[in-house]
Amino acid sequence: MFFNSKVVALLLAIVVGLITTAFLSLVSETPIQALITGGLISFAATYIFTFITFEFLVFKEISRIYEVLNKIRKKNFSFIEEEEDRQHRNPLKRINSEIFTYAIGRQREIEQLRKVEAFRREFLADVSHELKTPVFAAQGFVHTLLDGAIDDKKVRIKFLKRAAKSLDNLDALIHDLLTLSQIELGETKMHFEHFNIIEMASEVLDLFENKVERKGLYIGFDQEYNHPIFVYADAEKIYRVLTNLISNANKYTDEGEIILSFNVSSGGQVTVSVKDTGIGIPPEDLGRVFERFFRVEKSRAKGKRGGTGLGLAIVKHIMEAHYSKVSVISTFGKGSTFSFKLPLSKEEDLYSADDDEFGSEE
Numbered sequence: 315m316f317f318n319s320k321v322v323a324l325l326l327a328i329v330v331g332l333i334t335t336a337f338l339s340l341v342s343e344t345p346i347q348a349l350i351t352g353g354l355i356s357f358a359a360t361y362i363f364t365f366i367t368f369e370f371l372v373f374k375e376i377s378r379i380y381e382v383l384n385k386i387r388k389k390n391f392s393f394i395e396e397e398e399d400r401q402h403r404n405p406l407k408r409i410n411s412e413i414f415t416y417a418i419g420r421q422r423e424i425e426q427l428r429k430v431e432a433f434r435r436e437f438l439a440d441v442s443h444e445l446k447t448p449v450f451a452a453q454g455f456v457h458t459l460l461d462g463a464i465d466d467k468k469v470r471i472k473f474l475k476r477a478a479k480s481l482d483n484l485d486a487l488i489h490d491l492l493t494l495s496q497i498e499l500g501e502t503k504m505h506f507e508h509f510n511i512i513e514m515a516s517e518v519l520d521l522f523e524n525k526v527e528r529k530g531l532y533i534g535f536d537q538e539y540n541h542p543i544f545v546y547a548d549a550e551k552i553y554r555v556l557t558n559l560i561s562n563a564n565k566y567t568d569e570g571e572i573i574l575s576f577n578v579s580s581g582g583q584v585t586v587s588v589k590d591t592g593i594g595i596p597p598e599d600l601g602r603v604f605e606r607f608f609r610v611e612k613s614r615a616k617g618k619r620g621g622t623g624l625g626l627a628i629v630k631h632i633m634e635a636h637y638s639k640v641s642v643i644s645t646f647g648k649g650s651t652f653s654f655k656l657p658l659s660k661e662e663d664l665y666s667a668d669d670d671e672f673g674s675e676e
């Protein structure tokens with residue numbers, strides 16, 4: 315480059331050297347050696363001073379700015395970390411730091427967009443795949459019927475039943491998807507109320523009892539709960555959470571038991587846990603079971619146990635809408651425990667509630 319610090323320093327040094335010599339020559343009787351020495355000294359001093367100033371304060375910083383801009387253009391943000399701690403002693407360094415800040419913002423935006431895009435693609439692929447399965451099955455049965463199977467009464471009923479089951483699965487899937495998107499969009503209104511979680515859990519147990527016991531499993535509470543435990547939450551949604559967790563416990567347990575427990579803490583909360591002695595979840599998948607469509611060992615689980623992988627995603631969203639969260643501990647091959655916390659109703663709220671039931675229970 316023509317304009318680098320050496321060239322600028324040399325030009326300035328020549329000019330200052332000449333001016334100094336010219337001034338000295340105006341003074342009468344200045345010896346020629348003094349003129350040369352004066353010129354050389356001012357040349358050398360100006361050169362060194364200008365070179366250092368430009369090299370360290372101006373050109374170095376400007377070339378860094380160029381470097382940074384170039385990297386930003388090439389979307390290479392690797393320099394950000396090493397630059398983040400730098401001190402800003404002069405205005406050029408401050409410009410540099412502004413650029414770094416801008417680049418950091420851009421990098422985060424780009425990463426976010428990339429994630430959203432990957433998520434969108436994955437979601438679309440998952441939804442299409444999950445929709446395809448029941449539609450494809452129902453379509454197959456209906457076409458086989460149309461192609462002549464309808465004339466055979468035995469086959470007709472069997473195929474119609476299977477087609478209906480596939481359509482029921484499709485309906486359940488669409489229902490789950492709608493629930494998820496409504497919660498995510500904030501369209502689902504929460505209806506908080508005071509209710510007895512023990513009573514609700516007993517209802518859910520009754521619902522599953524036959525199904526679970528037919529598999530040879532035991533389902534029940536960890537102890538007798540003689541007193542109600544009132545919580546303040548959306549009853550319908552918590553019913554759904556319990557149903558999803560117990561349904562999973564049943565689906566992923568082949569022998570043993572499913573136990574529900576309620577631990578009241580001094581902080582005014584109750585921890586509800588659903589514990590099973592089932593197949594468990596491998597440690598590497600524990601963090602992912604709450605993602606939509608995630609299933610442990612997709613292919614095997616699908617064939618044997620059938621789910622779409624939306625149940626726990628719905629549970630997670632419902633608990634977030636309650637400013638709480640669902641957590642899991644699991645030992646692969648031994649069993650899993652899913653728990654969530656709910657706030658206990660305050661006594662004064664229960665007494666002031668219109669519902670007679672609350673007054674008489676306490």
Ligand SMILES: Nc1ncnc2c1ncn2[C@@H]1O[C@H](COP(=O)(O)OP(=O)(O)OP(=O)(O)O)[C@@H](O)[C@H]1O
Binds near residue numbers: 623626627
């Ligand atoms: N109690 C459990 N024991 C072992 N694995 C579990 C348990 N609960 C969930 N999982 C694993 O987590 C995955 C996600 O669970 P989730 O309830 O979201 O989906 P699903 O049960 O497969 O389908 P869906 O609930 O939508 O019908 C399951 O596929 C299963 O692999």
Ligand SMILES: [Mg+2]
Binds near residue numbers: 561562626
């Ligand atoms: Mg499930």
